[in-house]
Amino acid sequence: xxxxxxxxxxxxxxxxxxxxxxxxxxxxxxxxxxxxxxxxxxxxxxxxxxxxxxxxxxxxxxxxxxxxxxxxxxxxxxxxxxxxxxxxxxxxxxxxxxxxxxxxxxxxxxxxxxxxxxxxxxxxxxxxxxxxxxxxxxxxxxxxxxxxxxxxxxxxxxxxxxxxxxxxxxxxxxxxxxxxxxxxxxxxxxxxxxxxxxxxxxxxxxxxxxxxxxxxxxxxxxxxxxxxxxxxxxxxxxxxxxxxxxxxxxxxxxxxxxxxxxxxxxxxxxxxxxxxxxxxxxxxxxxxxxxxxxxxxxxxxxxxxxxxxxxxxxxxxxxxxxxxxxxxxxxxxxxxxxxxxxxxxxxxxxxxxxxxxx
Amino acid sequence: xxxxxxxxxxxxxxxxxxxxxxxxxxxxxxxxxxxxxxxxxxxxxxxxxxxxxxxxxxxxxxxxxxxxxxxxxxxxxxxxxxxxxxxxxxxxxxxxxxxxxxxxxxxxxxxxxxxxxxxxxxxxxxxxxxxxxxxxxxxxxxxxxxxxxxxxxxxxxxxxxxxxxxxxxxxxxxxxxxxxxxxxxxxxxxxxxxxxxxxxxxxxxxxxxxxxxxxxxxxxxxxxxxxxxxxxxxxxxxxxxxxxxxxxxxxxxxxxxxxxxxxxxxxxxxxxxxxxxxxxxxxxxxxxxxxxxxxxxxxxxxxxxxxxxxxxxxxxxxxxxxxxxxxxxxxxxxxxxxxxxxxxxxxxxxxxxxxxxx
Numbered sequence: 001x002x003x004x005x006x007x008x009x010x011x012x013x014x015x016x017x018x019x020x021x022x023x024x025x026x027x028x029x030x031x032x033x034x035x036x037x038x039x040x041x042x043x044x045x046x047x048x049x050x051x052x053x054x055x056x057x058x059x060x061x062x063x064x065x066x067x068x069x070x071x072x073x074x075x076x077x078x079x080x081x082x083x084x085x086x087x088x089x090x091x092x093x094x095x096x097x098x099x100x101x102x103x104x105x106x107x108x109x110x111x112x113x114x115x116x117x118x119x120x121x122x123x124x125x126x127x128x129x130x131x132x133x134x135x136x137x138x139x140x141x142x143x144x145x146x147x148x149x150x151x152x153x154x155x156x157x158x159x160x161x162x163x164x165x166x167x168x169x170x171x172x173x174x175x176x177x178x179x180x181x182x183x184x185x186x187x188x189x190x191x192x193x194x195x196x197x198x199x200x201x202x203x204x205x206x207x208x209x210x211x212x213x214x215x216x217x218x219x220x221x222x223x224x225x226x227x228x229x230x231x232x233x234x235x236x237x238x239x240x241x242x243x244x245x246x247x248x249x250x251x252x253x254x255x256x257x258x259x260x261x262x263x264x265x266x267x268x269x270x271x272x273x274x275x276x277x278x279x280x281x282x283x284x285x286x287x288x289x290x291x292x293x294x295x296x297x298x299x300x301x302x303x304x305x306x307x308x309x310x311x312x313x314x315x316x317x318x319x320x321x322x323x324x325x326x327x328x329x330x331x332x333x334x335x336x337x338x339x340x341x342x343x344x345x346x347x348x349x350x351x352x353x354x355x356x357x358x
Numbered sequence: 359x360x361x362x363x364x365x366x367x368x369x370x371x372x373x374x375x376x377x378x379x380x381x382x383x384x385x386x387x388x389x390x391x392x393x394x395x396x397x398x399x400x401x402x403x404x405x406x407x408x409x410x411x412x413x414x415x416x417x418x419x420x421x422x423x424x425x426x427x428x429x430x431x432x433x434x435x436x437x438x439x440x441x442x443x444x445x446x447x448x449x450x451x452x453x454x455x456x457x458x459x460x461x462x463x464x465x466x467x468x469x470x471x472x473x474x475x476x477x478x479x480x481x482x483x484x485x486x487x488x489x490x491x492x493x494x495x496x497x498x499x500x501x502x503x504x505x506x507x508x509x510x511x512x513x514x515x516x517x518x519x520x521x522x523x524x525x526x527x528x529x530x531x532x533x534x535x536x537x538x539x540x541x542x543x544x545x546x547x548x549x550x551x552x553x554x555x556x557x558x559x560x561x562x563x564x565x566x567x568x569x570x571x572x573x574x575x576x577x578x579x580x581x582x583x584x585x586x587x588x589x590x591x592x593x594x595x596x597x598x599x600x601x602x603x604x605x606x607x608x609x610x611x612x613x614x615x616x617x618x619x620x621x622x623x624x625x626x627x628x629x630x631x632x633x634x635x636x637x638x639x640x641x642x643x644x645x646x647x648x649x650x651x652x653x654x655x656x657x658x659x660x661x662x663x664x665x666x667x668x669x670x671x672x673x674x675x676x677x678x679x680x681x682x683x684x685x686x687x688x689x690x691x692x693x694x695x696x697x698x699x700x701x702x703x704x705x706x707x708x709x710x711x712x713x714x715x716x
Contacts, residue, residue, distance in 0.1 A: 083645060085474070085475040085644045087474050087476045090645045116443070116444060116445050118474075118478055122645055157665070158665050159675070160675065161662075161665035161666065161668065162665070162667055162668045165662060165665050173611045183610065183611075183614065185607040185611055187607055192601065210599070213668075215666075216669060217668035217669050236594060236601050236604055236605070241568070242549055242566070242596060245545075245675075245677070246545040246594055248677075249531075249677040250543070252541065252543075252658075252676070252677065253531045253533075255658065256541065256658075260533070260655055261503070261640075261642065262645070262646070263645075263646050263654065282619075283446075286443045287441060288441065288448060288619070288621050293618060293619065293621075296618045296623070297614070297618055299624075299627075300613065300614075300624040303523065304519075307515070307516050307520070307523050308519065308520045309520055310518055310571075311520075311575050315518070316517070316518050316519040317603075318610070319606075319607040
């Protein structure tokens with residue numbers, strides 16, 4: 001089964017997270033990003049790599065910084081507030097680096113939630129935000145629940161439909177635990193994220209029936225060569241009998257909160273590389289004592305962990321567990337960066353004339 | 359495939375929605391529910407029937423009113439505010455009729471959103487709320503987006519787990535369109551709602567593999583006789599390869615917002631018949647012009663409707679379409695009530711000594 005490329009000593013290089021942070025910041029600065037924004041963009045990418053979400057990790061600095069060089073991303077960027085109330089804001093990401101716009105938007109949502117209990121920001125004129133749960137997770141250190149969503153150009157078909165109309169439109173949700181690990185959900189509303197199909201093609205393995213279909217509705221098992229009109233990802237649930245209207249419905253919900261509420265446009269109005277986003281922060285203390293909340297989270301997580309497994313399975317996990325496992329390993333032993341990507345990051349640093357520190 | 363019992367002239371009786379509203383109100387009043395609350399409870403059930411969601415419709419008045427008679431539901435009920443801010447509230451449903459508690463909570467959320475842009479209420483000490491999208495839909499007439507969730511005692515297994523640990527924990531989401539029908543999503547976070555398995559058993563048809571498994575992880579196709587520990591529903595996504603961690607993650611998200619945020623407890627702490635809930639209202643006008651929002655909703659809905667279908671399918675629908683179709687029919691021609699259920703409603707009215715009007 002396609003999961004991820006197993007990184008090991010022969011195909012990757014372990015780099016301390018701090019060095020990656022420094023290297024990525026300097027690359028972003030090297031293309032003209034102001035220091036604060038460069039640090040933010042680096043932090044979001046390094047966090048994804050530390051959490052084992054390599055598809056959204058440090059290697060993306062190369063493409064993002066080239067997008068800045070090519071004028072696709074505007075820097076210095078301005079997160080412009082187009083309308084605002086004490087609890088809400090509509091902001092323009094100013095076509096800057098998406099990571100920075102979403103980060104600034106979540107900072108605003110958290111500030112609003114500190115004052116008013118809730119904060120919500122919808123973001124237009126945006127680009128790729130990376131690992132969407134990052135922004136939801138920003139709420140955790142403030143004893144808040146965070147939620148985040150983002151859209152993209154079409155890759156997924158509606159239930160009963162034969163043409164891609166929605167992005168993989170992922171949802172992030174984070175809630176703090178006490179002694180246990182925080183609950184962090186990060187899920188595409190399609191059966192799989194686009195990256196998994198691309199990965200299967202790259203490593204030359206078939207994909208399971210249920211992930212994608214041709215425009216005739218036939219299951220695809222040989223991973224297609226890139227995006228085109230001859231195939232589409234399935235919405236979560238795959239087919240009518242197994243609930244494809246649910247994944248479809250969730251993806252449109254994401255489009256409404258990110259694209260329609262912001263006015264930036266729904267998936268099928270977006271060009272590749274355009275992404276609308278939405279974030280929310282909820283101050284738990286307005287509802288109940290935070291320690292009691294966390295203690296009940298711990299109880300729930302322990303009960304879920306203690307669930308008997310299906311035959312052949314090791315353990316029942318809770319959302320965020322695989323990423324927390326990766327974090328434990330990678331903070332202790334360094335972040336493995338695939339050798340080709342490692343070289344590309346260094347090369348980009350050299351080309352920009354910034355110090356190579358990895 | 360199990361979808362719903364086809365109601366027709368030989369197995370059901372068409373009753374005008376107004377008569378059902380009157381009959382259900384009088385039954386709820388007959389067991390001691392104050393008039394205002396009786397009207398609300400009736401309205402929520404009649405709305406479900408009008409929308410074709412018969413499992414959550416008028417027939418439930420019999421069980422709900424018997425629960426009141428048996429002291430399981432407390433009436434007159436009080437929706438007590440346990441903590442409150444300008445945007446948030448934690449309320450106790452006072453173990454009353456769940457429909458009424460959730461309705462009152464959404465009224466509060468809408469009032470808060472009118473003043474502050476956002477409103478959110480988490481509800482403990484609650485019972486069954488019926489069709490969960492009802493509360494989200496209450497936002498529509500205020501030009502707001504509504505969201506609603508509810509939990510229940512365990513019926514669904516975690517991904518990789520072999521024992522039911524979460525309720526079917528459904529999510530409701532409603533956003534207003536302009537000329538098109540409003541977007542209304544109402545989905546269990548399991549592959550199917552419990553009612554579909556019970557229905558299959560009642561009408562004597564098999565269920566598709568993927569809906570439920572034994573505690574050994576084997577697919578069930580003969581619908582089990584009621585809830586017990588030998589089987590569980592699958593989370594949306596069914597298995598690891600097809601994304602069961604996503605349905606599982608969503609169901610725990612619902613537990614966090616409804617049960618942990620309220621302190622009422624997560625699914626596996628709930629007795630059958632206990633349900634914690636959560637509602638939110640978002641004032642669209644704080645973000646952008648409401649007419650522009652609705653116009654973009656219309657554009658999106660039209661594009662989705664125009665998607666080419668898979669071979670053999672009639673049309674691509676948008677969430678809420680089947681229910682809007684049912685509404686058109688049932689408001690014009692009366693609401694079909696299955697004959698056995700029709701008799702039971704009348705019988706309950708007679709037993710309570712209230713006028714029989716259907």
